[in-house]
Amino acid sequence: MDKNIELEESFLGSVEAGKSLPTDTLPEEPMDADIAEQLVQHYRLNEAKANQNLATFCTTQMEPQADRLMTDALNTNAIDKSEYPKTAAMESYCVSMIAHLWHVGEGKKMYKDFIGTSTVGSSEGCMLGGLALLMSWKNRAKAAGFDIEDLHVHKPNLVIMSGYQVVWEKFCTYWNVDMRQVPIDQNHMSLDTDHVMDYVDDNTIGIIGIQGITYTGAVDDIEKLDQLVTEYNKTATLPVRIHVDAAFGGLFAPFVDGFKPWDFRLKNVVSINVSGHKYGMVYPGIGWVVWRENTTDVLPKEMRFEVAYLGDKVDSIAINFSHSGAHITGQYYNFIRFGLTGYKAIMNNVRKVSLKLTDELKKFGIFEILNDGSQLPINCWKLKDGLDQNWDLYDLEDALAKYGWQVPAYPLPKDRDDVIISRIVVRPSMTMTIADDFIDDLKLAINNLNKAKLVHSDPETVKMTDTVASH
Numbered sequence: 001m002d003k004n005i006e007l008e009e010s011f012l013g014s015v016e017a018g019k020s021l022p023t024d025t026l027p028e029e030p031m032d033a034d035i036a037e038q039l040v041q042h043y044r045l046n047e048a049k050a051n052q053n054l055a056t057f058c059t060t061q062m063e064p065q066a067d068r069l070m071t072d073a074l075n076t077n078a079i080d081k082s083e084y085p086k087t088a089a090m091e092s093y094c095v096s097m098i099a100h101l102w103h104v105g106e107g108k109k110m111y112k113d114f115i116g117t118s119t120v121g122s123s124e125g126c127m128l129g130g131l132a133l134l135m136s137w138k139n140r141a142k143a144a145g146f147d148i149e150d151l152h153v154h155k156p157n158l159v160i161m162s163g164y165q166v167v168w169e170k171f172c173t174y175w176n177v178d179m180r181q182v183p184i185d186q187n188h189m190s191l192d193t194d195h196v197m198d199y200v201d202d203n204t205i206g207i208i209g210i211q212g213i214t215y216t217g218a219v220d221d222i223e224k225l226d227q228l229v230t231e232y233n234k235t236a237t238l239p240v241r242i243h244v245d246a247a248f249g250g251l252f253a254p255f256v257d258g259f260k261p262w263d264f265r266l267k268n269v270v271s272i273n274v275s276g277h278k279y280g281m282v283y284p285g286i287g288w289v290v291w292r293e294n295t296t297d298v299l300p301k302e303m304r305f306e307v308a309y310l311g312d313k314v315d316s317i318a319i320n321f322s323h324s325g326a327h328i329t330g331q332y333y334n335f336i337r338f339g340l341t342g343y344k345a346i347m348n349n350v351r352k353v354s355l356k357l358t359d360e361l362k363k364f365g366i367f368e369i370l371n372d373g374s375q376l377p378i379n380c381w382k383l384k385d386g387l388d389q390n391w392d393l394y395d396l397e398d399a400l401a402k403y404g405w406q407v408p409a410y411p412l413p414k415d416r417d418d419v420i421i422s423r424i425v426v427r428p429s430m431t432m433t434i435a436d437d438f439i440d441d442l443k444l445a446i447n448n449l450n451k452a453k454l455v456h457s458d459p460e461t462v463k464m465t466d467t468v469a470s471h
């Protein structure tokens with residue numbers, strides 16, 4: 001074959017490969033589809049390696065069967081329930097399966113007894129859960145004779161521990177709700193149940209319980225919170241309610257032992273959200289929110305928009321409108337593919353890996369473990385106080401990055417932000433082999449740090465370096 005033609009047919013020999021990518025304005029002319037594909041694919045090559053990203057909660061690996069189903073469903077629109085009734089049906093099946101994992105009550109039925117919806121992620125789920133609390137509070141406050149237009153007297157507030165995910169700040173800002181933050185301290189690294197009720201009054205639209213604090217992986221004691229709320233409600237003008245933000249715990253806790261009740265078993269919990277793209281094991285773009293009762297008291301009618309569905313009408317509850325049904329399809333696939341036993345096997349492996357990481361981290365002798373993986377599979381640690389050491393966790397982050405691992409270091413939330421921590425999110429795709437590989441590189445990284453900082457060190461530090469190196 002003619003050499004030049006062969007080169008011309010190769011992407012690397014194409015005119016486009018020799019030019020910079022269009023960035024600011026639309027290119028004037030079209031290009032060959034295969035060349036365009038290769039250009040974009042090439043451009044993405046240097047993005048993060050999924051398996052070494054220990055920072056994210058989000059799914060980066062699904063089965064090829066799920067990939068195929070989702071690709072097939074990309075051209076559907078989840079909001080159009082009459083055009084895509086099977087997608088709508090799969091959505092309600094998923095809501096029902098999740099509601100039952102959260103103990104909504106045996107034999108209870110979607111739409112008849114409880115209600116929920118898919119969302120784009122937990123952020124939309126939190127937003128909808130928060131809005132339902134707000135609108136329900138407004139309705140009840142009006143009925144109780146409050147002048148809710150008078151914001152000096154009746155500005156609504158939301159009570160939450162200070163290590164909340166940023167969506168709650170957005171919620172409070174967008175809807176003009178006061179955020180009452182319950183601070184953390186040395187003895188209260190999750191919701192401080194000794195003081196939380198001090199923040200509650202007639203203007204409280206709800207209290208958020210977090211089943212999995214994003215920063216550390218700790219869980220709020222929602223069972224205790226529920227007892228406090230029951231006590232408070234006995235004499236309250238406006239009974240207060242709980243929404244649980246279970247973005248990552250919501251599809252982990254149901255499958256493993258060791259958690260106190262945190263879900264609809266607690267009677268003041270009115271709604272719960274979860275991210276399907278975290279431990280639901282679907283690619284980013286899906287979340288879920290469920291209300292324990294399908295009543296307008298819990299989910300006010302202002303939030304419900306009737307849409308046609310199979311010759312009938314159902315309520316649509318959403319902030320977003322059009323989006324693909326691919327993620328619903330992927331979630332339904334995972335549920336029927338793994339089943340209860342499959343999810344249990346996967347999540348127990350995740351826990352095993354997280355506990356193993358804790359064992360290995362302890363062996364270094366320099367880390368204080370803040371979350372050990374015995375509840376949610378987040379490994380979180382700080383450097384022990386009083387170490388004679390010339391590097392910190394930011395240095396460790398950089399040192400690990402050289403081996404390709406992403407392990408972020410950052411300060412704890414307000415009031416304890418003098419403490420710097422590192423965090424690993426153990427996801428299902430982190431098998432024991434990958435954990436072993438990580439530990440090997442962690443040893444090298446720490447060794448390198450100790451050596452690099454030796455120049456100014458005294459003999460004591462040198463000894464410690466040897467100790468660390470021997471692990």
Ligand SMILES: *Cc1c(COP(=O)(O)O)cnc(C)c1O
Pocket residue numbers: 057120121122123124126165167210212213214245246247248275286287
């Ligand atoms: C991740 C997270 C969120 C936001 O979830 P998205 O699915 O990314 O929108 C909200 N709350 C908590 C506790 C989280 O961990």
